[in-house]
Amino acid sequence: MVDLGECVNKRQPKKFTHVVNVAGIPVRRRKDMVSLYHSVPENVQGHILSPLSALKEKYPDIYEQQMRKYVGREQITQQRIPILDCLWNDVLHFVAVNPKAVKEALIEAGRNPEVAMSYYQVDPKLIEPKNAIVYLYPYADNKDPMNEENFVPYHPDEIAKFSGMPEATKEYYKGTIEKGERPLLYHRIPHILYRGTIDITDLPIISV
Template sequence: MQEYIYHMVPKEMIGNKLIPLNALGKISPHLYEKYTKKYFDHPERPKLLKKQIPKLNCSWNDVLHFIPLHPYYVYEALTSLGIKTKEEQQFLKIPIERLTNNTNAIYLYTKEKYKGLAEEIEEDEIKLFNIETYKELKEIPSASIEYYKVENEKGNRIGLFPYIPHLLSLGEVEINDVEIVSWNHFK
């Protein structure tokens, strides 16, 4: 059975490859500036620009970030709690084989180990992996749902992917013919 990873469709791109943010800065300073603005909407977020990833020996923005589950599960969790979302948020549905030439790791991103945006990632939270053994998740972690509930009740801005493992890929990913899915439909 074919396995996939998912990445939010960029609003603007150059070419037909996803490239890490730091590499984008070298070829398109304008797009780099546009995509790094999100890191300045919270006092701790700018520290992500320099955050190091153990085992990959690079920074947070030297890798591509993917989620290992269909985004419908995120949409369903948010809307079931009455949290307003964009209805038509689109994601690239990328066959895992597209990462063959990259160095890949899973950031486990567990509630128990996560200490905040500015804090270091613990080494045991990063697991190098072989794409041949990769399996998509079939449900959203309960810690993510609890986070949505608590932050919504507090009236806080909600991150979309808390405590969902992130697949981190050091390299580029060809996307010219991948399927685009909307998170409000499961297919």
């Protein structure tokens, strides 16, 4: 007969990772917990993380700063997202790939390891499924990125399937860095698009 008490005692201790929130308070999270990540903007103001379009009037300086990453490809911000029926700059963009995996891939591709990156770590359940969608990357349809076939419904409990670092992204990093250019960090990585806002007050921040 199996002693249930003995089984309980032999359970492996839960593995935690220590991160801090925006107030600098340590937060413990399970290492095996799949999260969503959003880069911490420079000169962030307030405690609400809002889509790019919402910053234009409220924080014009931050808006202009964020728009710089679209220089030469401004048309992307005006692409209409199916299902959510809004523009690309009307949503928050998250990924499920751990930032450590992103940085490791960048270093392997030749990027300076001293470049630091910080991210908000978000519980997938904070994202309302009815206002979110997953943008598949690579596409099912390469000719029309905004084709509905390139999107799937968002389910918080299924986010782990999008947490792997794509080989296509690693190859892209390598090719771009070899040409002396700066790579787009989330090229070919599935995006979780959320038409809403997030209170960042108690969100953990991880730096890599």
